[in-house]
Ligand code: NA
C-alpha cells in the first residue's frame with residue numbers, strides 16, 4: 001500500500017472512531033500513533049507521543065490558554081460577565097439577536113488582545129454562553145456565534161496565523177497584519193447580518209427584550225465599568241508595549257481577581273471554582289491540541305497533503321478555478337488537520353502556484369487564514385467547535401455544528417467579496433506601508 | 436533505504452541551500468539513488484528547535500538540525516564556540532569546533548554522529564530606535580536574549596536581558612516591549628525584524644551561534660559500507676564550511692541591504708569604539724569559562740584549543 | 746469502594762497541584778510585568794512558566810475525565826441502542842486509559858534521555874527530568890482513573906455515569 005493510501009485510510013479510521021463516540025483527542029491520538037507506527041516504526045511513533053506532549057504542554061506561548069480561561073472564569077465568578085451582559089441587554093437587548101451580535105463584536109474586540117482563535121473562542125465562550133442562556137437565547141445561536149466569532153482572533157491583528165504565514169512565505173508581517181484589519185471588520189459585519197437574518201426568520205433563536213429607560217442604560221454601564229476597564233487596560237497595555245499578548249492574559253486574570261476582591265464580588269469559594277474550572281478546560285483543550293500534533297507528523301510522512309496539493313494544482317482550469325480548488329482543499333484538509341500544521345504542510349506547494357498565477361501574496365495570506373478559520377468550524381474535526389463544546393458541555397455537538405453553518409456561509413461570502421475586491425485587504429497595507 | 440532529514444524552518448531558508456541540498460544530492464549521487472534523503476521542513480515531523488536532538492536520538496527522524504543554544508545544558512563545552520573572543524568574525528568557527536570535537540565535544544553528542552557543526556556570523560544589536568555607539572548607550576535597555584551566556588553579556592553591558600519565544604520578537608519590538616534583540620544578522624529576515632527595527636550596531640564582539648546537524652548513530656551503523664562512505668564524503672568539515680560560508684554571506688547581504696536603506700541606521704563600530712564593549716564581553720567569557728572549570732570541565736583547554744586553531 | 750475513594754483522592758490531588766501551578770504561573774508573569782515596568786524583570790521567567798505549565802496541563806487530565814469533560818462527537822448517539830452506547834463509552838475509557846498509559850511510559854523513557862543529555866531549562870537550568878516524572882505520575886493517575894471508570898461503566902447496568910461528579 002502506498003503511503004498516501006495509508007494516509008487516507010488513517011482519516012477513514014478517524015471518522016469511524018469519532019462516530020463511535022471515542023473522545024476526539026483519543027481518536028486523533030490513536031490514528032496518529034497507529035499511522036506513525038506503520039510509516040515510521042513503533043518505537044519512533046511512541047517517542048513522538050512523549051516529545052509532542054512535553055513540548056506542547058510546556059510551550060510558553062500556549063500558556064495563554066489557561067490564563068485566558070482563568071480570566072474568563074474569574075470574570076464569571078465575580079459576576080463581571082453578568083454585569084457586562086446586563087449592560088449589553090439594556091442597550092441592544094430590544095433588538096432581535098442583539099446579544100449574539102454584541103458577542104460577535106466582543107469577539108472582534110477580544111481579537112485585538114489575542115492572536116489565537118482558540119483563546120478567543122474559549123474566553124468569549126466562557127463569558128458569554130451562560131449569559132445568553134440567561135436571556136433565553138437558543139444554544140444553537142449562541143454557540144454558533146462564539147465558535148465563529150472566535151475565528152476573528154486570527155484575522156484581526158495580532159495574529160499567530162499571519163506570523164506563521166509570513167515566516168513560511170517570506171512576506172511582511174506588518175503588511176499582513178494591516179491586511180487583516182478591514183476583512184476582519186467586514187467579517188464581523190457579515191456575522192451580525194447573519195444573526196439578523198437568522199433571528200428574523202426564527203425569532204425564538206434570540207428573543208427581543210423589553211425597551212429600557214436611559215436611566216437603566218446608564219446604570220448598566222456603571223455596573224459594567226470594572227470589566228470594561230479591565231478590557232481597556234489589557235488591550236492598551238499591549239499597544240503601549242507594557243506587556244506581550246501572552247502576558248496580557250495573566251494581566252487580565254490578575255486584574256479580574258483584583259477587581260473582584262475590591263468590588264467584593266469574588267469570594268474565596270468563587271476563586272477556587274474558577275481555578276478548578278480553568279484546570280479542567282485547559283486539560284480538555286490542550287489534549288486536543290497535542291493530539292492534533294501527533295496526527296500532523298503522520299500525515300506529513302504519508303505525503304497525503306503533498307499528493308492532494310499537487311493533484312489540484314496540476315489541473316488546467318484557469319486561475320480562479322485553481323484558487324477555488326486550493327481553498328476547497330484547505331476546507332477539506334481543515335476537517336482533519338489543525339490549521340497551523342496545514343499551513344506548514346501545504347504552503348510550499350500552493351504558494352509558488354498562487355504567485356505564478358499572479359495573485360497578490362499578502363491578499364492570499366488573508367484569504368488562506370480566513371479559509372483555515374473555516375476549517376476550524378467544519379465537521380467532523382472542528383477545533384473551535386470542540387473548544388466551545390468544552391465550555392458548554394450540555395449542548396450537543398450537532399447543535400453547535402448546525403449553529404455554525406450560517407456563519408460558515410458568511411465566511412464564504414467574505415472570501416467571495418475579497419476575491420472580487422482584493423483592495424479590501426490591500427488598501428491599508430498599500431496606503432500605510434506602500435506597495 | 437531512505438534517510439529522513441527533519442528541520443524546523445521553511446524550505447526557502449538559507450539552511451536548504453547551505454546544508455540540505457549539498458548533502459542530499461551528494462549522498463544520492465554517490466549511491467546511485469540507493470540511499471534516498473527525504474526532507475521534512477518546517478517542523479513537519481515535530482515543531483521547533485528545542486526537541487530536535489531528542490528526535491534524532493529516538494529515531495523520529497534520522498537527521499536533524501538544531502541550535503545548541505536552545506538546550507545549552509547539553510552542550511557546556513561546545514557552547515564555548517558562542518562566547519565572545521573565541522570565533523567572533525573570523526568565519527572559521529567550523530574549523531575551531533571540529534578541531535576539538537574528537538577530544539572534548541564527542542561526549543556532548545550521545546547517540547548521534549555529527550554531520551555538520553558550524554558557527555553563525557557575529558551577533559549584532561538589532562534595535563527598534565535606540566542608537567548604540569557606546570556602552571553607556573545600553574544602560575537600562577531591555578534586550579531579548581535566548582540563552583544564559585548572552586543574558587550575562589547583556590547584563591554586564593548594563594542592559595536588562597529579557598527572555599521570550601522567538602515568534603514574539605516582532606510584536607515585542609514593534610510595541611516597544613523590548614528595545615532590542617541580540618542575535619546574528621542572518622536571523623533578521625527570518626523573523627522580519629527589519630520591518631520593525633530601525634537601528635543596527637555591528638562590530639563589537641557579542642558572541643555567535645552554534646549550529647549542529649546530527650544523524651542517529653544506529654541508523655548510520657545500519658547502512659552498507661558504500662552508503663556509509665557516501666554519508667561520510669558529504670558530511671563533516673566540508674559541509675560545515677558550506678553552512679558557515681552561506682550564513683556569513685546571507686548576513687553580509689542583509690547588512691549591506693540595511694546600509695543601503697535610507698530609513699535604517701547601521702552603526703559599524705571601529706576597533707577603538709568596539710574596545711570598551713569587548714573588554715566587558717571578554718570578561719564575561721572568562722567568568723563563564725572559570726565557572727565551567729570549577730565544575731570540573733576542561734573549559735580552559737577547549738577555549739585555548741579553539742583559539743589556537745586559527 | 747475503598748479503591749474508588751483512593752483513586753478519587755489522587756484525582757483531587759492532581760487537580761489541586763494543577764490549580765496551584767496555574768496560580769503560580771499567573772503570579773510569576775504578573776511579577777515579571779510589574780518588575781519590568783520598574784526596570785527589574787524577573788529573570789528566567791520563561792523557564793518557570795514552561796515547567797509549571799506542564800503541571801497546569803496534566804494536573805487537570807484525570808479531573809476533567811471524571812467530570813466527563815472530554816469532547817466527543819455525539820452526533821450519532823441517538824441512533825445507537827443503549828447497549829451499544831455503553832460499549833462505546835467503555836471503549837472510549839479504555840482508549841484513553843491506554844493512551845495515558847503510553848504517555849506515562851514514554852515520558853518515563855524520555856526522562857532517562859533527559860538525564861543522559863543533561864537537559865535543563867535554558868536560563869535557570871532547572872533540570873527537566875523531575876518535571877517529566879511529574880507528567881509520568883499525573884498521566885498514570887489519569888490512566889488508572891480512566892480504566893476504573895471504564896470498568897465501572899462495563900459492570901454497571903444503564904448508561905455510564907459520565908458526569909457523576911462536578
Ligand atoms: Na488577534
Ligand code: NA
Nearest residue numbers: 334335375381
Ligand atoms: Na474542520
